[in-house]
Amino acid sequence: MSDSDDSKEPGVKGTQTLMRALDIMDEVIDGPIRAADLARKLGMSKTTAHRLVQALKSRNYLAVTPDGFALGPKLLQLGVLATEQIDFVRIARPFMELLSERSGFCVFVGKREGDFSRHLDRVTGTQRLRVATAPGDRRPIAETGLGKALLLDEDEATWERLYVAAKGGKPSRAAINSFIAEMRAHKARGEVWHDSELGDGVRSIATPVRDAKGQICIAISIASAAHYLTDEVRATLAPQVMRSAEQIGAAVGYNGPR
Amino acid sequence: MSDSDDSKEPGVKGTQTLMRALDIMDEVIDGPIRAADLARKLGMSKTTAHRLVQALKSRNYLAVTPDGFALGPKLLQLGVLATEQIDFVRIARPFMELLSERSGFCVFVGKREGDFSRHLDRVTGTQRLRVATAPGDRRPIAETGLGKALLLDEDEATWERLYVAAKGGKPSRAAINSFIAEMRAHKARGEVWHDSELGDGVRSIATPVRDAKGQICIAISIASAAHYLTDEVRATLAPQVMRSAEQIGAAVGYNGPR
DNA sequence: ATAGACGTTCCTTTATTTGGGACGGGTGAC
DNA sequence: GTCACCCGTCCCAAATAAAGGAACGTCTAT
Numbered sequence A, B: 001m002s003d004s005d006d007s008k009e010p011g012v013k014g015t016q017t018l019m020r021a022l023d024i025m026d027e028v029i030d031g032p033i034r035a036a037d038l039a040r041k042l043g044m045s046k047t048t049a050h051r052l053v054q055a056l057k058s059r060n061y062l063a064v065t066p067d068g069f070a071l072g073p074k075l076l077q078l079g080v081l082a083t084e085q086i087d088f089v090r091i092a093r094p095f096m097e098l099l100s101e102r103s104g105f106c107v108f109v110g111k112r113e114g115d116f117s118r119h120l121d122r123v124t125g126t127q128r129l130r131v132a133t134a135p136g137d138r139r140p141i142a143e144t145g146l147g148k149a150l151l152l153d154e155d156e157a158t159w160e161r162l163y164v165a166a167k168g169g170k171p172s173r174a175a176i177n178s179f180i181a182e183m184r185a186h187k188a189r190g191e192v193w194h195d196s197e198l199g200d201g202v203r204s205i206a207t208p209v210r211d212a213k214g215q216i217c218i219a220i221s222i223a224s225a226a227h228y229l230t231d232e233v234r235a236t237l238a239p240q241v242m243r244s245a246e247q248i249g250a251a252v253g254y255n256g257p258r
Numbered sequence C: 001a002t003a004g005a006c007g008t009t010c011c012t013t014t015a016t017t018t019g020g021g022a023c024g025g026g027t028g029a030c
Numbered sequence D: 001g002t003c004a005c006c007c008g009t010c011c012c013a014a015a016t017a018a019a020g021g022a023a024c025g026t027c028t029a030t
Helices: A016-029 A035-042 A046-058 A074-085 A088-103 A145-150 A156-167 A173-189 A231-251 B016-029 B035-042 B046-058 B074-085 B088-103 B145-150 B156-167 B173-189 B231-251
Strands: A062-065 A068-071 A106-113 A116-123 A138-140 A192-195 A202-210 A216-225 B062-065 B068-071 B106-113 B116-123 B138-140 B192-195 B202-210 B216-225
Touching: A016 A035, A016 A046, A016 A062, A016 A068, A016 B016, A016 B046, A016 B074, A035 A046, A035 A068, A046 A062, A046 A068, A046 B016, A062 B088, A068 B074, A074 B016, A074 B068, A074 B074, A088 A106, A088 A116, A088 A216, A088 A231, A088 B062, A106 A145, A116 A145, A138 A156, A145 A173, A145 A192, A145 A202, A145 A216, A156 A173, A173 A192, A202 A231, A216 A231, B016 B035, B016 B046, B016 B062, B016 B068, B035 B046, B035 B068, B046 B062, B046 B068, B088 B106, B088 B116, B088 B216, B088 B231, B106 B145, B116 B145, B138 B156, B145 B173, B145 B192, B145 B202, B145 B216, B156 B173, B173 B192, B202 B231, B216 B231
Parallel strands: none
Antiparallel strands: A062 A068, A106 A116, A106 A216, A116 A138, A192 A202, A202 A216, B062 B068, B106 B116, B106 B216, B116 B138, B192 B202, B202 B216
């Protein structure tokens, strides 16, 4: 299965050897595979497949198993280091710009910091009215759409705790239950539809982005005044936001629910 | 930091392009680096470095940052998948065989399973007297040398809990304290020196193996009758066991304490 | 304004990679 | 038991792919 490599990648020229080796890596992703099978699948001679596989193995990018070649230990190392080096914001940027351009709204990205959400970056849309939230802002996580998106994987006890924390005082039982009910709806939808409780008429659509481990690492959102982001507009935009989040997820290695 | 790649790797022939690309990956491991610097460091023309870097980037093995090139999102994906595919036992095998050959003793490998340690594999040494533990055996984790090695990163409360669990009944406070004191010594040494409390005269030297995340993933041990594994022999073998564990760690991507 | 550094593109030469072919070993069928 | 088939491995001549010199545009620091 997997996608047969039909597409003639535009690929940089003058790197056939490298590209073929990386093609091999892509095949091995699907599980251990025999060198001879690689040659067939990728349309190269047995000799070439053999040579590349040996090279990859000598660098520990591949490991030998009784079932053929599998991903090697070097990838464990690189994977961990990549996690430290990768800057999710930078990767997300181009997708955010695209989303902003298409929708005309401001797009935000943020991550969780303990019980808070930190706004990391934004792309200002063409909209005249701008939401004031600036990169760097930190807000109680249960208070913002972005924050709530970051919480979709948490359990209800955590939702309650953070909601209470966000409210500072002691919200009524009814308020808490109402919040949890909303969160359930967001979770079911996979996307947060947020109306600010501050009465400033700010509305947002926020969606979590998942990393290679399937965990929520950041979230993106579109925010504007309810005047612009009407129910109707929201219904139109919601799928777009979600698609953008999915694309960013794919860019950071998310493989989809498994 | 890291070994400068001075050595003319024996490397498979007919893969210059691939090797150079992987050399680039190795350089990028140390942090974002500029294409021109890569060309200098690796002794290739700026053009070549540029071409390879572009190719790597097009496959998401590298990402662009303001500071140069960094590890890319593809590695996140591969890292996670590799974790699932990699068979620690298979990787450890050759090192265990070497250790067994050099020391003459039985070598074991095992992993943690909750509150138990599971023996996964062994290499039978030249020793006539063999320790009965067979692959597949499961023992209370605080009861074996291998198990204790797997616990070196745990806190003292956990040590106590597992010791009590291993003892079944309620060991005396003195026994518990003595166990914890021993564990402290093992931890400081980075290696477990174990004498069976079962009175069967079994002795072992066990050392944890760390994975790419620095976490203890498996442990290896040498075990034999105290008659063979005398204090003197143990002192000689201990460093060998530790070196083997370190080599296995390196093979699974451990980067050393950071 | 100038000099240096970086990223990028183009083009020719060269050396690297390619793949056919052959060998040895292992496995299963007959 | 022999035979046929498929695997991984090795060798070598041919040809293609990759190397790198040179030149350009841009940006920054001097």
